[in-house]
Amino acid sequence: MSELRFEGVTVRYGTGRRMMNAVDAVDLTVPPGQVVGLVGESGSGKSTLARAAVGLAPLAAGRVLLDGRQANRRAPRGTPRPVHMVFQDPYASLDPRMRVGDSVAEAVPRAALADAEDRRAEVARLFGLVGLDEGHTGVRPAELSGGQRQRVALARALAGRPSVVIADEITSALDVSIQGTVLNLVRDLQQRMGLGMLFISHNLAVVRYVSDVIAVMYLGRIVECGPAHRVLADPQHPYTRELLAAAPRRDGYAWDAAAEEGGAVADAEPPDPHHVPAGCRFHPRCPVGPLARPERTRCATLDPAPDAVARLHRTACHFAARTP
Template identity: 50%
Template sequence: MSELVRVERLVVDFPVRTGLLRQRRVRAVDGIDLELGRGEILGLVGESGCGKSTLARAIVGLAPPSAGRVLLDGVPVPARRPPGMRRRIQMIYQDPGSSLDPRRTVSQTLAEPLRRDRTVPAGQVGLRTRELLEMVGLGERQAHALPRELSGGQRQRVAIARALAVEPEVLVADEAVAALDASVAGSVLNLLSDLRERLGLTVLFISHDLATVRGLCDRVAVMYLGSIVEEGPVAEVFARPGHPYTRVLLDAVPSRHRRRSGTVARGLAGEPPSPLRVPPGCRFHPRCPQAAERCGEAEPPEVRRDGQRVWCHFSWRDGQAFEL
């Protein structure tokens, strides 16, 4: 599988006010390296506030990097992206209700990017709009509706169709099904999987739902406090997680195996540290169930095994396997 998107040592800082006259910078994304292969779905998971959405926005071009770079097909992406490069990476947001213009019908919403980017000749805009609606499982009835007249799942399908209007190569789905009911979310996930197959799309799928990631994604990256702590093929990471943070996340997922055995899920102790006060050494060590003295003193090394990458002093220490 050829590489389409590469993130190299990406850093994103934001200014924050810490007092009446004091201002500091908080590091939301801290030196991340990540790759997306052409045609694959990569899941990005982690607790709220770990930097997943900021990383997504940096890849799309909505959050300027403070350091590092994003490459598309091996070409560095400039800070001011030309229209052709912007079209190649599109984003699907968590709440389509707030990202769709409430005064525009669905057909007007889809026609706007077609006309702006001249994706098709002016005389074919209507035809292309109907094709996009059909592609996401909607029809003529929804074409003339306003966003408030649609269900949550229909609005998300319109948002996907709008992203597809400019014929992107990469979709970044930021918690795209988190606000939907389980049955509706399932249909949207099936749509994303089908679009990947039909159009050869590459998808960065951001979610807190590990069971969903396991069913949809080819690879998964686990993020904690601005950094990637584990990355690899979904089957390997879920079967033999190498980082204690990944193991705790998986252990918290309800499963038939755990219900049958009567095992109680183990949670993480305490809250994640503030990005303004990142712990020394391994940033997970204050909450880690297997932390040792060296964890608070030295940055964890990168360890590779069977296609997985793990940043931990004690990778795969307990060898525990998980069944979801």
């Protein structure tokens, strides 16, 4: 089992006045054998961070390390991939002209299984792991359902013999009736194989089902991170509370946004990421920030991120509880 660590990771897009930090100085650790759920709304930088981990997005600053060694290098085909990514759209990530069995076989390290018969046996084993019959190996992606294609994508990720898997919104393109089955499969595979996993979603209800640790991302930064049960039971950042209030209330974790002191900020739009607000990035939308409580002027002028380590769940909020 291996530890994946992001240290001060920054990813920039654009140049000049149109330059933006899609990911801004992110520190995050995926502990060995645990699932870290990364949650945030669209445009928060989650997928960019995932792509940076596998070398698909160049770093402007920082490092991505697996057990202390650089991890964000694109490995040649047929070689082991210690960090592997499963993409949101399984159809786009599979070659439509190839049989799915060949797509999975292509990811099996050649040094490990050079013999063609052994590779076919390994593909059959991987298909069995993800709940597909061996007969599915001879079909093309268009002949499979969305859930079956995502199972093939999982098998392909496991074929590279990774230590850490990054699952980027892998249920969002699936029918609701299939999402639960895929989530159960992901959790079962992770536990049986002892994999570390970064599980990315905009849906906190999905993230809390599979995660040991929850990290909340907003405008390119991690604003809260801690053990899942603690973050869900006692969310410290107003943005986390907003996400939790929007999630279905079925497992005892809920937050009443209407009960927030100061009330909600009505119909606030996310800021332009090219022009990040000064101070706390969430303050123009915060239900307990300066728009609701004018005396809280520091939210609009002072960045809470530098002192986050001293607060509960490393929360980037001036009014979060201090770590005991």
